[in-house]
Each structure stands twice: as C-alpha cells, then as structure tokens.
Amino acid sequence: MSHPDPFVADSPHTLRAPLIKGGNIAEGASAFSFHGFDPAPIPVVIAVPHAGRTYPQALLENMRHPAAVPLRLEDRYVDLMAMDVAHRTGAGLLIAHAPRAMIDLNRSVDDIDWEMIQSAPGDGAAPPLAQRARSGLGLIPRRLPGTGEIWKRRLDRAELDSRIALVHAPYHAALAASLEAVRARWGAALLIDLHSMPSLSARNAGEPAAEFVIGDRFGASCEGMLVAAVFSYFAEMRRLAAHNRPYAGAYVLDRHVRLGAGVHCLQIEIDRRAYLDAQMSEPGPGFTGTASLLAGLVQRIAALVGEMGQIHQRWPAAAE
Numbered sequence: 001m002s003h004p005d006p007f008v009a010d011s012p013h014t015l016r017a018p019l020i021k022g023g024n025i026a027e028g029a030s031a032f033s034f035h036g037f038d039p040a041p042i043p044v045v046i047a048v049p050h051a052g053r054t055y056p057q058a059l060l061e062n063m064r065h066p067a068a069v070p071l072r073l074e075d076r077y078v079d080l081m082a083m084d085v086a087h088r089t090g091a092g093l094l095i096a097h098a099p100r101a102m103i104d105l106n107r108s109v110d111d112i113d114w115e116m117i118q119s120a121p122g123d124g125a126a127p128p129l130a131q132r133a134r135s136g137l138g139l140i141p142r143r144l145p146g147t148g149e150i151w152k153r154r155l156d157r158a159e160l161d162s163r164i165a166l167v168h169a170p171y172h173a174a175l176a177a178s179l180e181a182v183r184a185r186w187g188a189a190l191l192i193d194l195h196s197m198p199s200l201s202a203r204n205a206g207e208p209a210a211e212f213v214i215g216d217r218f219g220a221s222c223e224g225m226l227v228a229a230v231f232s233y234f235a236e237m238r239r240l241a242a243h244n245r246p247y248a249g250a251y252v253l254d255r256h257v258r259l260g261a262g263v264h265c266l267q268i269e270i271d272r273r274a275y276l277d278a279q280m281s282e283p284g285p286g287f288t289g290t291a292s293l294l295a296g297l298v299q300r301i302a303a304l305v306g307e308m309g310q311i312h313q314r315w316p317a318a319a320e
Contacts, residue, residue: 023170025098026056031167034174035083036092042302043186043309045092045178047193049105049171049252051079054097062152063101069150073100073141075196077283081275082194084291089298091192092178096171100141101150103163105171106193106250107132107139112160116142119157132250139168172255179256179263187309188262190226190301193252197269200242210242211274215249215267221257222264229304230266233297262312264305268294 019038023031036045051074060066079095086093096105104111113133117140136143140160143149175191182189200209214230216222227243234241249267257265270290277284 020174022174023098024166025054025102026058029054029056029097031098032094032096032171032174034092034094034178035086036178037090038181039185040092040182041090042298043182043188043305044089044190044192044298044302045094045175045182046082046086046298047094047175047191047252048075048079048082048195049096049193050075050100050195051077051082052096052099052102055099055101059099059102063150064152065147065150069144069147070099070101071281072144072147075100075194076272076276076280078194078196078270080283081270081287081291081294084288085295085298088291088295089302091298091302092182094171094175094178096167098163098167098171102140103167104137104139104141105168106252107137108251108255109139109164109168111138111251112140113138113142116140116151116154117157117160118154139164175252175256183261183263183309186306187311187313188264188305189309190222190305191252191256191263191265192298193249193265193267195247195267195269196272196275197247199271199273200246208240209271210240211271212239212241213243213245213247213267213269214241215244215247215253215269216265217249217253217257218244221249221253221259222266223259223308225308226264226301226304227266229301230297233300237293237296239293262309270294 019036020034021030025031055070063069082093085091111133132138140155141150179189179191197213202209212234214227216227231241247267247269253265253267257263272280275284275287275290276282
C-alpha cells in the first residue's frame, strides 16, 4: 500500500521537504529527517523514534524471525500520523528512519546487554544490566515475549559503536537543536514524543480501556498545567486517557527536559486499534479521525506553551 506524503498537499502549513536529513543507516540512507519551519509557527516539536522502516539487508538476515519481529518492534506508521498532525498544525517534526531493531533511540547508550555483544568493555566483568536491557528491550533489542531471541549471532562491538555514532548521537543532537530553536523563539517549548501501544486491558470489568497513555515521568518532565490541559482535552473529546501507567516515558524525556529553561516533554502512546486496520499492519478507518484529534490537542496545548513562554521571557528568574 502506498502512502502519499502529507507535506506536499496545499495547506497553510505545507512542508515540502525536510529541513534536515542526518545520520546514516547504510548505503547512504538517512537515519532521520526533520521537517519544520524557521521560525517555528508554534512552540511544539513532535518526535517519532520507533517507527523507522529502513532495514538494511544484513540486519534482516541476522534476525531469527524477519517477517514478524520488525512489525512487533515498530510503532507501526506512527510517523504517518505525526506527519498528518504536523501538516495540520505547523509543529516541528523529527522522524527516525532507522528501525528500532537496529538501535532504540528511547534508550541510553549505557542501556546495553553486553552478553549480546562480541566484546564487552574493558578487561573486567561487563557492567550490570540496566532495567530495560534486563527485560530484553535495551539499546539493542535482544528478545521479545512469545518470540524469544531476536538475533542469530552476537553483535560486533564496532557495529554497536557505529550505530551509536551514526544514528543515536546525531538524532538526539538534532532533537536538542530543534527544541532550543523553538525555545529561543517562543520562550518555551513542548516536545511530544509519539508512540503506539498494544491495546490495554480495562482496569475493571465492564469499563472501557484507555486509548491513550500520557507520560510525564511522574511529574518530572512537564509542567502540571500542561498535563492537566491534555487530560481536559481528551475528556472533552470523550476519549479515555491514562496517566503514566503503564508508560511514563523513558530516555527521550529524561534527556531533553529542561523545565527551568522552559522545555517541557510529554510522551503520548496511542492504541494501535485507533488508527490501524484489523491486522495491525496498515492505516485503518480510524486514522483520519485520530489525526484530527491529535491535531486539535496540539493546537490547544501550543497556545498554553506560548503563554508560558511569554511569562518566562518577562520574568525568567521567577519562572525558574
């Protein structure tokens, strides 16, 4: 199924080409692209770290289940959702093209299961596993529930270092630069780190399950007024959202939040049933409605971020 680029249609916020392409996957393929305006028309940047679909052949050949694993690791077509929202609102947009199977951009470079790397660092024992690496979903995903080990062979240390240098580091440098440019113009900036999730179970029998999960690192990554506005919006739209459970956000939020400087970060998880087809493989009948819903959210919260930025610019000491 082909998907037209939403940025080429006529619109007040039409983005006809990436402002930036960066990083390197293989054979010259860019690891990410940034779409936006300079100067930014609204103080919001959307990032999509887990929807990359550019798979080098060598990566697929080393997978035990190359037909199933990529689909399970991807936030399937969330990049198309984000492009639609950015097209409608003018938000800046950073899209990772490197797949999560290659390197997880929502993990620290220290979050490594060294048993899957051919040469561990130093002469002594490998460092202890971080929590996410222990679960199998560290910087380089190792295993999935129900599927088991992802890879046929261990990864060479030089390849790990290359992925960090050519994908992870430039992606986060580009995200930091885009947020700083927005903050410099508006006095404040909001990062929305956009993901998708399997359907949640209802907390109580007979109740609907949440379609969205809003993560703010339990209050550490975003001003409470903005979080409250997000939940107020979903309530008005009669859509159920959960807060921090089971997804509170991870490395992206921890790395890029700067509350004292006016940079706020939220993670939004979308139930894949809200926008994909029954097979969870292609955009479905709910895609357009979900994109409209999120565009309305971005427009509303952008106004609040702009107001906060005005206060921050006038009284920076008080804001901090």
